[in-house]
Amino acid sequence: MGSITNMKLSSEHDIAKIFNSYVAAGAIGTAWELGLLDQVRTQKAVDIDEFAANRNLDLASTRALVSALATSDILQRQGGTALPGRLLEEAYRTKSLFHWLALGSGSLFARMQYVIRNENREGKFYSRDSAAIAYACRDANTQFIDPVFLNALKSSGQNFTSVVDLGSGSGERIMQVLDRYPESTGLGIDIAGPAIEVARSDAVKRGYGGRINFLVGDARKLDYRDEFANVDLLTSFLMGHDFWPREKCISSLQRLRKAFPSVKRFFICDTVRILTNDPQSRHAVQEDDVPIFTLGFEFGHALMDVKLPTVEDWEGVFEDGGWICVKQHHMLPPSLTVLFELVPRDADAM
Numbered sequence: 001m002g003s004i005t006n007m008k009l010s011s012e013h014d015i016a017k018i019f020n021s022y023v024a025a026g027a028i029g030t031a032w033e034l035g036l037l038d039q040v041r042t043q044k045a046v047d048i049d050e051f052a053a054n055r056n057l058d059l060a061s062t063r064a065l066v067s068a069l070a071t072s073d074i075l076q077r078q079g080g081t082a083l084p085g086r087l088l089e090e091a092y093r094t095k096s097l098f099h100w101l102a103l104g105s106g107s108l109f110a111r112m113q114y115v116i117r118n119e120n121r122e123g124k125f126y127s128r129d130s131a132a133i134a135y136a137c138r139d140a141n142t143q144f145i146d147p148v149f150l151n152a153l154k155s156s157g158q159n160f161t162s163v164v165d166l167g168s169g170s171g172e173r174i175m176q177v178l179d180r181y182p183e184s185t186g187l188g189i190d191i192a193g194p195a196i197e198v199a200r201s202d203a204v205k206r207g208y209g210g211r212i213n214f215l216v217g218d219a220r221k222l223d224y225r226d227e228f229a230n231v232d233l234l235t236s237f238l239m240g241h242d243f244w245p246r247e248k249c250i251s252s253l254q255r256l257r258k259a260f261p262s263v264k265r266f267f268i269c270d271t272v273r274i275l276t277n278d279p280q281s282r283h284a285v286q287e288d289d290v291p292i293f294t295l296g297f298e299f300g301h302a303l304m305d306v307k308l309p310t311v312e313d314w315e316g317v318f319e320d321g322g323w324i325c326v327k328q329h330h331m332l333p334p335s336l337t338v339l340f341e342l343v344p345r346d347a348d349a350m
Contacts, residue, residue: 027074032096047081097296144334152327170195175208187215236269264343269337298335
C-alpha cells in the first residue's frame with residue numbers, strides 16, 4: 001500500500017494536471033493558428049527563439065507557450081528547441097476542437113459564474129468569438145465530417161443537379177457538392193448577412209460565380225420560392241439544434257418539405273446530447289468515460305440556453321415532420337455527431 005504522503009502527492013499532482021490542462025487547451029489552438037504545430041510536425045526540431053522572431057511574436061510568451069504544451073506531452077522542450085511530444089499527432093488531429101473550446105468559446109466559460117445565474121439570463125447574456133469558431137469549424141468539417149458526407153453522397157446513388165445548404169456560412173459545403181456533380185448549381189442560405197457577402201465574393205474568386213448564389217434567410221422559417229422548384233439536394237450542418245424544441249422542429253421540417261417539392265435527399269448533420277441532463281439515449285455516456293468535445297459542447301450550449309436533442313429525440317420528429325430517415329452516419333469525434341440521411345415521406349425518392 002502507498003503511504004499517506006504518496007497519496008497526498010498523487011492528489012496534488014492530479015489537481016496540478018487539471019490546472020495545467022486548462023492552459024494547454026488554449027495553447028494547442030494558439031500553436032495551431034500560429035503554425036507552430038505544423039512546423040514541429042514537419043521539421044521535428046524547431047528553434048523557439050527563431051520561430052518567434054520570424055513571426056514577430058513576443059519571445060517570453062512563445063517560450064511559455066512551448067512550456068504549456070510540454071506539460072501535456074504535446075511537445076517536448078530541450079533547451080531552446082521544441083520537439084514532437086507523445087501526444088502531438090492526436091492533438092493535431094483534434095486541434096480544431098481545442099480551438100473551438102478555449103479560443104472560440106473561451107469568453108463564455110470565463111463568465112460561467114455570471115451566465116449560470118437566472119437573474120442574468122436575459123437579452124444577450126453571453127458572448128463568443130464567432131471568427132475563432134468559424135476558423136475551428138472549417139478544420140473540424142475537413143477532419144471529421146466531410147469524408148463521411150462525401151461518401152454518403154456517393155452511396156446515395158443519386159445524380160444531384162441543384163443543392164441548397166441551410167446555414168451555408170462560407171459556402172464550402174456547396175462547392176464540395178458542385179465539384180462532385182459538375183453540372184449542378186447551388187444556393188446558400190444563411191441568417192448572417194455579412195457571412196453571405198463574404199461567401200459570395202469568395203465563390204466568384206474561386207470560379208463558382210455562375211453556379212452559386214446566396215441569400216439571407218432563416219432556415220427555420222423558409223417558404224417556397226421559384227428558385228427552390230428544382231432543388232433535389234438539401235443539406236444542413238451543425239445547426240440542427242437551432243430547430244428545437246420539438247414542436248418547432250417538426251414545424252420547421254414540415255415547412256422545409258413544402259418549400260422544396262423536388263428534393264430527393266435531405267442530409268442534416270449535428271452533434272447530439274449524450275452526457276448532460278440525464279439523456280435517455282442508447283448512446284449515453286457516464287462522467288467517468290467522456291469523449292473529447294462532449295463536455296464542452298453540451299455544457300456550453302446549456303449555458304447559452306440552447307436545447308441539444310439526443311439521437312432518439314431526432315428519430316422522434318422525422319416522420320411527423322414529413323421525412324423518413326433511411327440511414328444514419330455516425331462520427332466520433334466530435335463527441336457523437338450524426339449525419340441523418342432523409343427522404344420525403346410522401347415521395348418515392350429512395
